[in-house]
Amino acid sequence: xxxxxxxxDNTLLAGDSDYLWGVFLASKGLVDTEFYQTTNERFYQDxxxxxxxxxxxxxxxxxxxxxxxxxxxxxxHREYMDSQIRAIMTATGQSKIDEHRASGDTTLIxxxxxxxxxxxxxxxxxxxxLIATExxxxxxxxxxxxxxxPSFQHGKITxxxxxxxxxxxxxxxxxxYSDSHNDLPLLEQVSHPxxxxxxKSLAKTAAERGWPIISFxx
Numbered sequence: 001x002x003x004x005x006x007x008x009d010n011t012l013l014a015g016d017s018d019y020l021w022g023v024f025l026a027s028k029g030l031v032d033t034e035f036y037q038t039t040n041e042r043f044y045q046d047x048x049x050x051x052x053x054x055x056x057x058x059x060x061x062x063x064x065x066x067x068x069x070x071x072x073x074x075x076x077h078r079e080y081m082d083s084q085i086r087a088i089m090t091a092t093g094q095s096k097i098d099e100h101r102a103s104g105d106t107t108l109i110x111x112x113x114x115x116x117x118x119x120x121x122x123x124x125x126x127x128x129x130l131i132a133t134e135x136x137x138x139x140x141x142x143x144x145x146x147x148x149x150p151s152f153q154h155g156k157i158t159x160x161x162x163x164x165x166x167x168x169x170x171x172x173x174x175x176x177y178s179d180s181h182n183d184l185p186l187l188e189q190v191s192h193p194x195x196x197x198x199x200k201s202l203a204k205t206a207a208e209r210g211w212p213i214i215s216f217x218x
Contacts, residue, residue: 003169004100005160005186006127007178008111008118011196012093013085014217017121018061018113019044020084025064028076048199050181054112054152059144062135065116066144073116073142081120089124093196093216096177097125106169110160110176110186112152116142131159156186177216181205 009016022040026033039060046052065073097107107127111118115132122130136147151159164170174190176183181201187193195206195213206213 001104001106002173002175002191003164003171004097004105004107005174005176005190006093006097006107006109007176007180007183007196008109008121009113010179011177011216012090012097012109012125013088013121014090015084015088016044016113017085017117021080021117022061024076024080024084030068030076031064047180047182050201052152052182054150054155055146058114058133058146058150062114062142062146063144065114065135065142070140070142077116077120081124085121086124089121090216091218093177094125096216097127100175101126101128105175108163110151110156112150112156112182114146129163131156131163153182154185156183157189160186178202187211 006012009018019040022036025031026036043052043057043060100107108129108131109122109125109127110131112133114135116135118132119130131151133150134147136143136145149155149158171190175192175194176187176190177194177196178187179197179199179202181199184205193211195202195211197215197217198206198213203213
């Protein structure tokens with residue numbers, strides 16, 4: 001038995017859940033549409049090009065959570081799942097999760113996207129656990145700020161180490177499936193790094209290092 005780690009956006013999903021949450025909010029008129037779409041696109045490009053300021057992005061991405069009560073947010077998320085997410089959940093990614101579970105491995109999604117957005121998606125994929133960026137809550141309401149270390153780049157390693165210590169797990173014979181060069185720090189830590197529909201930078205690194213390059217796109 002081993003850990004099988006999966007990135008979420010553009011890996012298990014054929015799209016980006018954080019970006020699509022912003023698109024959804026704009027389509028509902030719940031945020032300033034022009035500003036939000038322009039800023040959302042800028043951050044998405046920054047991420048793709050490896051220059052994302054994660055704290056600046058989280059100030060932007062988490063602020064709408066503080067604008068609405070939890071019941072409304074949960075209702076919105078159910079609609080978002082149906083309109084944006086279910087169609088991009090890859091069947092091949094689901095099969096790989098199921099394959100690892102059948103082998104007795106512990107399956108985790110590890111993602112920079114915040115837990116509010118990703119927890120229902122992780123539940124839909126049926127993984128054992130989720131490591132995500134944590135939005136701060138006080139008195140049952142989101143504050144719009146991040147709690148703790150964002151699960152991004154080297155932060156994924158820190159958050160995973162904390163999780164492994166709490167669950168008495170190790171990286172022996174571990175797997176990590178990801179599309180992004182932003183995940184190179186963690187890909188370099190596991191026994192079996194796998195590039196899934198990789199961006200150009202990760203594809204180049206994977207080819208140079210002899211890592212498997214596969215596709216989850218259906």
